Amino acid sequence: MTEECEENCKESCEEESLNVIRDMDIEDSHFIYKLITDESVKFLDYDYKRCVGCGICVNLCPTRALELGPMQEISTGLDAPPVTLDLEKCTFCSMCANFCPVHAFRMTAEGDFPEHGKFPEFDSYVRMNEKCLPCTLCKAACPEDAIDVEFTFQKKEEIAPFKEGVEGEIEIDTDKCNFCGLCAEFCEAFLLIEKEKTPTDPTPFELLLVDEDKCDYCVLCQDLCPEDAISVKGEKRGEAPQIEGNVTVDDEKCTRCTWCQVVCPYEAVDLKKPFEGELRLVDVNVDKCDPQGCHGCFNVCPSHLWYVPEDGDAKIAIKEDYCIYCGACVNACPKDVMTVSRTEVSHTEIPDSPWADQWRDAITSMLSGERHLPDVSRALEVEKEPPKEHVEVEFPSVDSSLLKLAKERIEKAKPVLTSPKIRKMLEDKPASEIRAEFSKRARSGDEQ
Numbered sequence: 001m002t003e004e005c006e007e008n009c010k011e012s013c014e015e016e017s018l019n020v021i022r023d024m025d026i027e028d029s030h031f032i033y034k035l036i037t038d039e040s041v042k043f044l045d046y047d048y049k050r051c052v053g054c055g056i057c058v059n060l061c062p063t064r065a066l067e068l069g070p071m072q073e074i075s076t077g078l079d080a081p082p083v084t085l086d087l088e089k090c091t092f093c094s095m096c097a098n099f100c101p102v103h104a105f106r107m108t109a110e111g112d113f114p115e116h117g118k119f120p121e122f123d124s125y126v127r128m129n130e131k132c133l134p135c136t137l138c139k140a141a142c143p144e145d146a147i148d149v150e151f152t153f154q155k156k157e158e159i160a161p162f163k164e165g166v167e168g169e170i171e172i173d174t175d176k177c178n179f180c181g182l183c184a185e186f187c188e189a190f191l192l193i194e195k196e197k198t199p200t201d202p203t204p205f206e207l208l209l210v211d212e213d214k215c216d217y218c219v220l221c222q223d224l225c226p227e228d229a230i231s232v233k234g235e236k237r238g239e240a241p242q243i244e245g246n247v248t249v250d251d252e253k254c255t256r257c258t259w260c261q262v263v264c265p266y267e268a269v270d271l272k273k274p275f276e277g278e279l280r281l282v283d284v285n286v287d288k289c290d291p292q293g294c295h296g297c298f299n300v301c302p303s304h305l306w307y308v309p310e311d312g313d314a315k316i317a318i319k320e321d322y323c324i325y326c327g328a329c330v331n332a333c334p335k336d337v338m339t340v341s342r343t344e345v346s347h348t349e350i351p352d353s354p355w356a357d358q359w360r361d362a363i364t365s366m367l368s369g370e371r372h373l374p375d376v377s378r379a380l381e382v383e384k385e386p387p388k389e390h391v392e393v394e395f396p397s398v399d400s401s402l403l404k405l406a407k408e409r410i411e412k413a414k415p416v417l418t419s420p421k422i423r424k425m426l427e428d429k430p431a432s433e434i435r436a437e438f439s440k441r442a443r444s445g446d447e448q
Contacts, residue, residue: 040111168217168234
């Protein structure tokens with residue numbers, strides 16, 4: 001027996017010695033599964049509204065506890081969990097949670113657990129580097145509302161309160177302006193006009209306007225603009241502040257879709273995807289696509305990369321730079337219009353533990369599509385007892401004269417058996433004395 005098998009057997013025995021309870025709660029769109037022992041509780045929180053049905057967790061699961069639902073129907077409107085879990089099979093190993101690209105699964109725990117080191121997970125991220133001003137473009141462009149920006153510099157009213165009756169001129173050079181939004185954040189005289197974002201044009205704004213009724217031509221916006229896109233003729237009052245602020249990315253919401261990196265004019269976004277690979281349209285099937293009637297790939301894609309071209313003969317198109325290669329679109333498509341292949345998984349180090357080989361195989365399977373599940377071929381099989389054959393029983397013949405005699409004797413015995421004195425004797429005296437008493441009474445003719 002290998003060291004890995006010994007360790008697994010040891011822990012299995014320890015689990016059997018504990019009082020183990022499996023339970024489930026439902027809160028809104030969350031299925032909360034629990035593994036409860038005397039010493040600990042593990043929680044597996046599955047948000048089915050967050051899940052895109054990529055099926056990565058289903059293929060990873062070492063006990064086949066997860067099953068993919070009818071994704072073609074779900075992607076086009078059926079309100080059902082894309083993945084279902086068999087709680088009796090689940091070992092709470094955390095593979096589904098550690099390698100869910102959209103964080104639909106989350107594993108937490110309370111109590112004491114054996115120390116095996118941290119299990120591997122995706123090594124993907126979105127980070128702002130030293131080139132970040134910051135500005136508002138990434139926040140406004142993010143399709144998942146995963147980015148927040150908090151500015152810490154002083155606003156115009158704090159430096160130079162509005163002054164009535166001031167005349168001047170202000171002009172915006174639209175060729176220079178990149179809609180960073182700093183002027184609008186600084187002064188309420190500026191207004192950014194939003195537009196619908198598309199995969200081919202993710203910029204969230206289309207126009208910058210100035211309300212000159214709110215402008216007193218203090219010149220501070222001109223000094224603040226990082227692109228020198230604002231010109232002001234007026235009386236300068238005070239000094240423009242240094243641009244300062246903090247950008248935070250919510251990893252639970254972020255899907256590494258790349259939109260923030262594409263819209264950033266300052267190359268300030270460092271991004272690493274969970275996968276590298278290829279998304280390809282199948283030419284012979286593209287004509288079968290009905291993007292207006294189906295829209296399945298649009299609805300499930302966490303990268304929002306699908307679009308219908310405005311011109312040309314193509315029914316559907318992709319912006320592959322955004323793809324994280326999760327494969328949700330493949331499961332949703334009824335016409336096999338696309339294929340997804342992976343060439344690399346970005347993951348943290350696999351610690352030396354009894355389950356290291358299982359984790360290595362799980363990670364490799366995300367590239368190869370082949371999962372080597374634990375071998376249970378040598379498990380003991382309990383043979384079921386075959387059903388017994390029906391046998392006809394032949395009852396013996398009964399002599400009617402003997403049956404009549406037996407009934408007569410039973411009738412004679414009834415008065416004796418109902419006598420309290422006789423019943424007391426039957427309870428208290430040994431059998432030999434009872435036989436002697438009955439023989440004596442029979443000889444004397446005593447019917448009592």
